[in-house]
Amino acid sequence: MIVAKRKPFEEIKGLIKGYNKVLNVGCGTCVAVCLAGGEKEVAVLNAELDMARKLEESPIEVGALTVERQCDREYLEPLDAIVNDYEAILSMACGAGIQFVAERFPQTPVFPAVDTTFIGVNQGVGWYEERCRSCSSCVLGMTGGICPVTMCAKGLYNGPCGGTNKGNCEISKDQPCAWYLIYERLEKQGRLDSIMAFTPASKWENQVPRTVIQPGYEKSKADATP
Amino acid sequence: MKSGSNLEAILEAGHFAFTGELGPPRGTNGEEVKKKASYLKGMVDSVNITDNQTSVVRMSSWAACIILIQEGLEPNFQMVCRDRNRLAMQSDILGAYTHGVRNMLCLSGDHQKFGDHPDAMGVFDIDSMQLINMVKQMRDEGKFLGGADIEDPPKIFIGAASNPFAEPYEWRVHRLAKKINAGTDFIQTQCVYNMDRFREFMKRVVDMGLHEKCYILAGVTPMKSLGMARYIASQVPGMDVPDSLIDRLKGAGKGKVAEEGIKFALEQIEEFKEMEGVAGVHLMAIEWEHRVPEIAERAGVLPRPKP
Ligand code: SF4
Ligand code: SF4
Numbered sequence: 001m002i003v004a005k006r007k008p009f010e011e012i013k014g015l016i017k018g019y020n021k022v023l024n025v026g027c028g029t030c031v032a033v034c035l036a037g038g039e040k041e042v043a044v045l046n047a048e049l050d051m052a053r054k055l056e057e058s059p060i061e062v063g064a065l066t067v068e069r070q071c072d073r074e075y076l077e078p079l080d081a082i083v084n085d086y087e088a089i090l091s092m093a094c095g096a097g098i099q100f101v102a103e104r105f106p107q108t109p110v111f112p113a114v115d116t117t118f119i120g121v122n123q124g125v126g127w128y129e130e131r132c133r134s135c136s137s138c139v140l141g142m143t144g145g146i147c148p149v150t151m152c153a154k155g156l157y158n159g160p161c162g163g164t165n166k167g168n169c170e171i172s173k174d175q176p177c178a179w180y181l182i183y184e185r186l187e188k189q190g191r192l193d194s195i196m197a198f199t200p201a202s203k204w205e206n207q208v209p210r211t212v213i214q215p216g217y218e219k220s221k222a223d224a225t226p
Numbered sequence: 227m228k229s230g231s232n233l234e235a236i237l238e239a240g241h242f243a244f245t246g247e248l249g250p251p252r253g254t255n256g257e258e259v260k261k262k263a264s265y266l267k268g269m270v271d272s273v274n275i276t277d278n279q280t281s282v283v284r285m286s287s288w289a290a291c292i293i294l295i296q297e298g299l300e301p302n303f304q305m306v307c308r309d310r311n312r313l314a315m316q317s318d319i320l321g322a323y324t325h326g327v328r329n330m331l332c333l334s335g336d337h338q339k340f341g342d343h344p345d346a347m348g349v350f351d352i353d354s355m356q357l358i359n360m361v362k363q364m365r366d367e368g369k370f371l372g373g374a375d376i377e378d379p380p381k382i383f384i385g386a387a388s389n390p391f392a393e394p395y396e397w398r399v400h401r402l403a404k405k406i407n408a409g410t411d412f413i414q415t416q417c418v419y420n421m422d423r424f425r426e427f428m429k430r431v432v433d434m435g436l437h438e439k440c441y442i443l444a445g446v447t448p449m450k451s452l453g454m455a456r457y458i459a460s461q462v463p464g465m466d467v468p469d470s471l472i473d474r475l476k477g478a479g480k481g482k483v484a485e486e487g488i489k490f491a492l493e494q495i496e497e498f499k500e501m502e503g504v505a506g507v508h509l510m511a512i513e514w515e516h517r518v519p520e521i522a523e524r525a526g527v528l529p530r531p532k533p
Contacts, residue, residue, distance in 0.1 A: 153337050153339075153348075154307070154308070154334055154335075154337060154348060154350045154353070155348075155350045155353075156334065156350070156353040156354075157353055157355075157356070158353050158354075158355035158356065158401075158404065158408075159353070160392070160394075160397070160401075161334040161354070162334070162387060162388075162389030162392050162416055162464045163336065163337070163392065163463040163464045164392040164393050164394075164463070164464060165392070165463035165464060166393065167393055170336070170337055170340075170463035170464065171337050171339050177393075180393055180394055183394045183397050184394070187394075187396075192397075192400070196400060196403075196404065198355060198359065198404060198407060198408050199355075199356075200356065200359070201312065201351075201352045201356045201360070201371060202351075202352075204351070
């Protein structure tokens with residue numbers, strides 16, 4: 001899932017300073033699961049904003065609506081009817097969701113209430129770890145299911161570097177060396193030959209905005225493009 | 227000869243190579259480079275010029291390389307993958323070669339987190355293995371990484387590092403083999419302190435015949451003080467300083483630790499001269515350049531052969 005964390009309260013307050021009617025839009029998918037921007041977090045933030053602005057003697061009216069997914073057009077429809085009641089929108093979705101809302105309502109200022117952080121896994125309640133940088137050409141098959149792009153601090157494709165420190169990465173005693181783990185896993189699987197071969201320079205595909213059209217759906221884009 | 231560098235000629239002729247190292251200044255004082263170079267002149271076959279070593283900004287490696295050439299020394303241009311993408315790397319290689327640089331050491335580079343710009347973006351567009359291969363392609367095929375032809379390709383003697391002291395130990399010799407296959411002509415190892423582990427490593431290197439495919443120079447850094455030894459032992463990732471060496475330095479007594487450190491280095495060099503598969507020594511006497519003449523003299527590596 002996409003993991004985000006709420007922005008510091010003062011920053012959020014600063015972003016919507018001067019607006020007296022703001023709609024806070026949550027997202028019911030990734031950011032809800034990682035406890036950053038679902039229905040509950042929308043309610044908590046709104047209560048905090050309400051109280052803070054009362055104390056500042058500039059009360060604010062903050063509306064709340066949490067949609068299933070802000071990155072999906074059909075779920076944004078319910079916003080159409082109410083958006084004009086507000087001066088601005090706060091979005092608690094990931095950066096993609098926030099942009100999709102902003103794109104739908106180009107007249108309305110849209111502000112982020114979270115910092116989108118990574119694609120990761122749920123290690124425990126409230127505890128998430130990064131696992132993928134969406135490089136567009138996955139090499140997990142070669143590396144025993146451990147991502148060298150994300151988990152190695154230098155993103156090496158032919159690791160490990162000379163900094164491996166008692167099995168940990170040179171950057172920290174708390175960060176395992178990805179290439180040490182890759183070696184260990186492939187060794188146990190008897191697949192070391194997989195990293196014995198030279199991996200050539202990556203064709204970085206994430207240097208421009210990417211589009212995916214699944215096979216068979218080419219028409220959907222063609223129809224939408226004027 | 228692949229490059230015509232002095233270092234290559236020395237190694238090819240079968241001489242025991244002796245290389246040095248110089249860190250460029252944190253400013254624009256070229257005199258400082260010249261001064262350090264003056265201590266190394268005639269003492270070593272080639273001088274590694276570090277590239278923003280420990281992720282701290284310094285005068286660019288290629289610029290300091292040019293000063294060395296002007297001073298009549300042969301530089302070994304270090305290049306790390308942290309600070310430049312493949313375009314910048316290739317253009318720097320062309321420029322450095324044009325100015326007379328013939329040796330390169332291709333490195334990953336320390337993580338930027340350790341240096342004076344910890345918030346910098348680490349580039350790592352390509353890794354050290356891919357850099358080695360790119361320099362080889364530029365030299366042997368006369369082609370840029372992107373495939374286009376190079377007019378008058380740079381003929382570089384390609385160096386790389388190897389750290390026998392970082393886990394997974396078993397893998398290090400295979401990674402060395404991988405670097406050789408990628409195009410490495412010579413290796414300079416991480417500073418050796420744990421001689422037992424190094425002997426073991428070299429035995430595996432020889433068993434696999436890797437020493438016949440590439441020249442291996444053992445890294446030596448004399449301990450200047452007990453503090454330095456303790457710092458390297460505990461704070462520098464991928465370094466292995468055995469307790470026995472710390473005890474030995476401690477035993478030397480006040481004011482005599484540096485001399486004991488040099489003695490240990492000299493004993494190492496003596497052993498490396500005889501060790502199968504070791505083609506030379508790379509002496510990294512950083513900020514101790516003025517002691518290199520004495521160390522070279524006592525190590526019996528002078529005068530340096532003229533190829
Ligand atoms: S290699 Fe890593 S960053 Fe690329 S897609 Fe696979 S997991 Fe994601
Ligand atoms: S120590 Fe391991 S994880 Fe860290 S940069 Fe080096 S290879 Fe990557």
